[in-house]
Amino acid sequence: MPAWLEVLLNLSGYAGFVALASRGTASPQLPADDRMYSDDR
Secondary structure: OOHHHHHHHHHHHHHHHHHHHHHHHOOOOHHHHOOOOOOOO
C-alpha cells in the first residue's frame, strides 16, 4: 500500500472520530439526583 494512501486513510479516520466525538448526545441526560426511580411498575 502506498504511503500516501495510508496517510489519507489515517486522516479520514481521525476526521471521522472527531466528527462523532464533537456531535455529542442528541438530548442531555439528567443528573443522577434529578432522576426519579420507583419500585412499583
